[in-house]
Amino acid sequence: MTFRFSLLALSLVLMTTDAMAQDVAAGEKSFNKCRACHQVGETAKNTVGPILNGLFGRKSGTVAGYNYSDANKNSGLTWDDAVFTDYIKDPKGKIPGTKMSFAGIKNEQEIKDLTAFLKQFAADGKKGG
Structure with missing residues (x-):
């Protein structure tokens, strides 16, 4: 009985985890x-917005060569x-005064x-970061 219950519990955990898993391909589509404003990858350049390579762990407003708003530079945020x-919602x-004009993404799974x-891209734009 305990073994069957454990298997059932494990199955439920795995099904829940799969349903909540991050989907990189769906993220690329998102x-x-x-x-229109941002680039990623080894050939990424700042355009309307800064490159997003190496975003996670970076302080807001610090990509070289991009002219950030004072609000973004002074936000004190680390991504x-x-x-x-x-x-992104x-x-x-989140940053009143930011130059970013984007309505946001509200769907939690899409954000994940x-x-x-985005987490695939290291600061140098290579995948695996």
Whole structure:
């Protein structure tokens, strides 16, 4: 009885984990919403927005060669999962005065997928970061 219960419990955990797993391919598709202003990868350049290589762990407003708003430079934020999640839902709400004009992404799974996609890119733009 205990063995069957343990197997059932393990199955439920695995099913829940699979349903909540991050999907890099879906994150890449979601990144299409960002491409008008941001780039990632080894050939990425600052455009309307800064490059997003090596985003997680980086202090806000610090990409060389990009002209950030004072609000972004002085936000004191360091990008991690929680900060990015709050920001991408409502950029102007998280950093009032930011130049980023984007309505935001509200869907939690889409944010997780986008996060997984962005986390692939190290500061040098190579995948595996």
